[in-house]
Amino acid sequence: MAHILAIDQGTTSSRAILFDAQMKRCALAQQEFAQHFPAAGWVEHDPEEIWSTVLATARGALDQGGIAARDLAGIGITNQRETTILWERDSGRPLAPAIVWQDRRTAAICAELRDSGHAERVSALTGLVIDPYFSATKVKWILDRDPGLRARALRGEILFGTVDTFLIWRLTGGKVHATDATNAARTMLFDIHAGCWSAALCDLFGVPMAMLPEVRDCAGDFGVTDPDIFGARVPILGVAGDQQAAAMGQACFTPGMIKATYGTGCFALLNTGAEPVASRSRLLTTIAWQLDGARAYALEGSIFVAGAVVQWLRDGLGLIDRAEDSGALAAAADSEQDLVIVPAFTGLGAPHWAAECRGAVFGLTRNSGPAEFARAALESVAFQTRDLWEAMRADWEGAGETVLRVDGGMCASDWTMQALADTLGAPVDRALVLETTALGAAWLAGMAAGIYPGMAEFSQGWACERRFEPRSGPELRERRYRRWQRAVRAAISV
């Protein structure tokens, strides 16, 4: 009874990681699944594929580790956030494809809400800016398409959940309809100050409260798995959105600490302590975790395209065969050229919030080739992080003096991490355990099971694999950053 299974359901793949009693990884299974783009700006997943890849990877990790389900002390779940699923209570059948966080189809609904003067109130209650990114307008969109659905939702026949909630429902055999405070905080229906669903916001977005899950602490009881699934009843003891789980896995427990996770997008969280801080710089205020009923808050900067720009180099432009080839190609770029790519493929997130903006390339010459594109693509990730870094500095005194802790698939790129340190003018610490998201979820479950230590001891175990120190001088850094800022302004204004 000394292992923890972490389920990490991400945007492009589902992963299951088995941790032993010392929080050491002992098995990992991963499966990619299909991304559906049925119209411009739309991004969907098949909820059944989310479920089948979660099941297959969870079973795969147990097999690989030679561990039976009855030997698990608990399961921790972490997930892509905001992605919206509606399903029938009775059959468990999803009513529509999952509308993914990147999906922009509700941009017009958002613009209308902003134009009718709701932005300030929504932001005061939720800490979020009105944007298609969050779940509320996605639920509204599904319900608006079929008036019969809203009536059924009012009767409690149709349930809403982010991916964690859908997985908990399926894993418990339809017994538990619950989420945790970090996932709830991303729906745009949750009052992050009072810690409960907001009736006023549900009314504004036309979402019946009967379809909402119960909101619980991140570490605690989320039910037990149906014995038919893994062959034993396993308690689900930890749940957190993947970026909050990464902040915990990175041990960012002290106010002022910042982590950035580089996956498909990039998400930077600054711990602001027990009180929510309202951003003056268009960052999001969000719940970092809720333990024993007490909430910690964070300022978050969300970038929609980080590793996705590398996928574009590979799959869209065919310039590289593998993501890991991008750094070497970028290193071969002509230093006399200064290509800038603004990768606003699905609009721009924080701090610009320009849903309608699309990507742009500046500075092309006859000599601009694959290497210059690779360099500009990787640098766009560093420049976007600098935008967040500046916003955090403006909102929180001392944020700029700190180190940035990084994790996620893309931070395997040494070239990008060095560019990041150069662009920020601050050290970048790459964590030894790159699976920090899963570690965070495992820690929550292990703590609830009583086998993992509390915050202080867990923090001491955090280790840095490599520190990237800034190399370029301030004059060059600032000149190049100003050029990036001009490029973003131009892209937004087109």
Ligand SMILES: Nc1ncnc2c1ncn2[C@@H]1O[C@H](COP(=O)(O)OP(=O)(O)O)[C@@H](O)[C@H]1O
């Ligand atoms: N060595 C590398 N260099 C640059 N980008 C990389 C490298 N390895 C992975 N990536 C990028 O990282 C992303 C995958 O990271 P991951 O954390 O698995 O993402 P997610 O959780 O969003 O599915 C992909 O977009 C991929 O292009």
Ligand SMILES: O=P(O)(O)OC[C@H](O)CO
């Ligand atoms: O699955 P990831 O790592 O791309 O993270 C997605 C975020 O949670 C979206 O807010």
